[in-house]
Amino acid sequence: MSFSMKSYLAAVVPALICVLFLVQVLSxxxxxxxxxxxxxxxxxxxxxxxxxxxxxxxxxxxxxxxxMGGYVREDVKYALTSAKSTINVIFEFRNNTLVYCHLHGLGxxxxxxxxxxxxxxxxxxGLMQRYQAYSGATYLQKMRDMLDAxxxxxxxxxxxxxxxxxxxxxxxYTCFEWICTVNGIDVxxxxxxxxxxxxxxxxxxxxxxxxxxxxxxxxxxRDEAIRIAREYAYSHPYTFGGVPVNFTILDEPVSAELSMxxxxxxxxxxxxxxxxxxxxxxxxxxxxxxxxLWADTGEVTHCEAISVGGSPAPIEPPSEPPxxxxxxxxxxxxxxxxxxxxxxxxxxTIAVIAIKKKRK
Amino acid sequence: VQNLAQHCEQDHPTTxxxxxxxGGKVNITNNIYGPYRYFIYEQxxxxxxxxxxxxxxxxxxxxxxxxxxxxxHRFVFLWACTQGNEVGGYISGYHRGMPYAWSHRSSLSQxxxxxxxxxxxxxxxxxxxxRRLSYWPTANNNYKYWLVFFYYFxxxxxxxxxxxxxxxxxxxxxxxxxxxxELYNGYWERNPWFDPNKPCSYPLNWEWWxxxxxxxxxxxxxxxx
Numbered sequence: 001m002s003f004s005m006k007s008y009l010a011a012v013v014p015a016l017i018c019v020l021f022l023v024q025v026l027s028x029x030x031x032x033x034x035x036x037x038x039x040x041x042x043x044x045x046x047x048x049x050x051x052x053x054x055x056x057x058x059x060x061x062x063x064x065x066x067x068m069g070g071y072v073r074e075d076v077k078y079a080l081t082s083a084k085s086t087i088n089v090i091f092e093f094r095n096n097t098l099v100y101c102h103l104h105g106l107g108x109x110x111x112x113x114x115x116x117x118x119x120x121x122x123x124x125x126g127l128m129q130r131y132q133a134y135s136g137a138t139y140l141q142k143m144r145d146m147l148d149a150x151x152x153x154x155x156x157x158x159x160x161x162x163x164x165x166x167x168x169x170x171x172x173y174t175c176f177e178w179i180c181t182v183n184g185i186d187v188x189x190x191x192x193x194x195x196x197x198x199x200x201x202x203x204x205x206x207x208x209x210x211x212x213x214x215x216x217x218x219x220x221x222r223d224e225a226i227r228i229a230r231e232y233a234y235s236h237p238y239t240f241g242g243v244p245v246n247f248t249i250l251d252e253p254v255s256a257e258l259s260m261x262x263x264x265x266x267x268x269x270x271x272x273x274x275x276x277x278x279x280x281x282x283x284x285x286x287x288x289x290x291x292x293l294w295a296d297t298g299e300v301t302h303c304e305a306i307s308v309g310g311s312p313a314p315i316e317p318p319s320e321p322p323x324x325x326x327x328x329x330x331x332x333x334x335x336x337x338x339x340x341x342x343x344x345x346x347x348x349t350i351a352v353i354a355i356k357k358k359r360k
Numbered sequence: 361v362q363n364l365a366q367h368c369e370q371d372h373p374t375t376x377x378x379x380x381x382x383g384g385k386v387n388i389t390n391n392i393y394g395p396y397r398y399f400i401y402e403q404x405x406x407x408x409x410x411x412x413x414x415x416x417x418x419x420x421x422x423x424x425x426x427x428x429x430x431x432x433h434r435f436v437f438l439w440a441c442t443q444g445n446e447v448g449g450y451i452s453g454y455h456r457g458m459p460y461a462w463s464h465r466s467s468l469s470q471x472x473x474x475x476x477x478x479x480x481x482x483x484x485x486x487x488x489x490x491r492r493l494s495y496w497p498t499a500n501n502n503y504k505y506w507l508v509f510f511y512y513f514x515x516x517x518x519x520x521x522x523x524x525x526x527x528x529x530x531x532x533x534x535x536x537x538x539x540x541x542e543l544y545n546g547y548w549e550r551n552p553w554f555d556p557n558k559p560c561s562y563p564l565n566w567e568w569w570x571x572x573x574x575x576x577x578x579x580x581x582x583x584x585x
Binding site: 015060090091099102104170172188191193195197203205206210240253259260262271273277278286287288290292295301304305306308310 | 386440504533540543
């Protein structure tokens, strides 16, 4: 009996393990849709496009090698065509998670299964609500609450805990942005964004989970950063023609900007961008020195002599008025050459005539 | 530049060009407030102590570009000061303005990124002072890298405006397309020739210049790839 039980277990247990493994594999495949599936779902579930009335063609798919942060980037581009219009959509995924979407061509001829509100503020609220359902991310609830509290579309900035919410205009773009803020430092890279252009949705981004904050503790204050930058610039002068250039840095003006920048993949740390201006223009057209450093360690990352690409101010007019406009197909230089040739011919003719007269 | 422009115009059906260097402008009447004509330097000033006009080799919009171009410079990108100040057109005897000089079109969209026109031409240049390619707007990428990213995407099936977005996202993060960056929205750049002893109202001596990257024409166009 015991022998038969052992035989039975020996046969059944491996079979059960195989079945469980297969179930795991199959469920993994069935639960995790591809990036293309996720892209199409976003169009339907978040943007409410009537995908039954569009012919969706995969126009491009690019997968990039794994990056330094351990992420795989995939770009997906769809062309949605209907009898009335074409919409081009670009998606960007990182590790199978949607981080960016850009639509061209939404407008009055767009086919929705439910028409979104014409009011941009209400449209944004609807987008956020549907995106929350699509994503399932917990951090979206706080953002949604902040947006729902807004009753009028105008530039605003509000902060709740570690989320700063802004409605702002970038030129003709109206942008609803939620960014992370830590220790009073805005983390511009880490956020969620919906943008409208000409009354229609155009851009979406969600990088909240992509980036992590390493530290926002400032070990180097603004004044200290400027002092480090000045000392570094003087001790590491740029060279021109192989010769170090002695320059003088003005006390004022000086600019110092603080931001959170990636180090170690997608982990963010505070970073100072210092611009030191010189008392005059030095060889190489250099008018300022840029020094950058990590604000949590004081380590200098770059020191660049910044030359200028010309002068924005009008130069003094030439002392003599410029030659008049030249006819098309010719140039001032061509005219000058022509005049020189004519003058040379005249001189040559006079010389020949004079020689002939002498001989007579 | 002039020879290349002429060669491309005569021997190629369409052309895309990029130029990096120095640029400037000069008023074509005696009014220092304009109108202006624009130029680039074929060689950067080696000493650089004083502003123009001491540099002998300039390439002017009205005589060195306009007269050697006609229809086929479809995408022109000039990374130098003042090249994108205005579209330009024919005025006071001059075919002035770099976008106009290269394309022979004076009706290019003023914002070819946000509101592309339907034409065949795209021009990118800087209004007032260009950012230097060696400048680091972020910790890991300077503008040289931005430019490499831009051309990578522009030559791989992305439209000009999408390539501007992608390059900007590579530098500032995936939630920062072109219109959120300082390139589109502008930045202050200091005029290193500023003299505090001269009156600041004099435009030759303004200390700070509001500058940005301008896209004219049809940014929705895609380069052949």
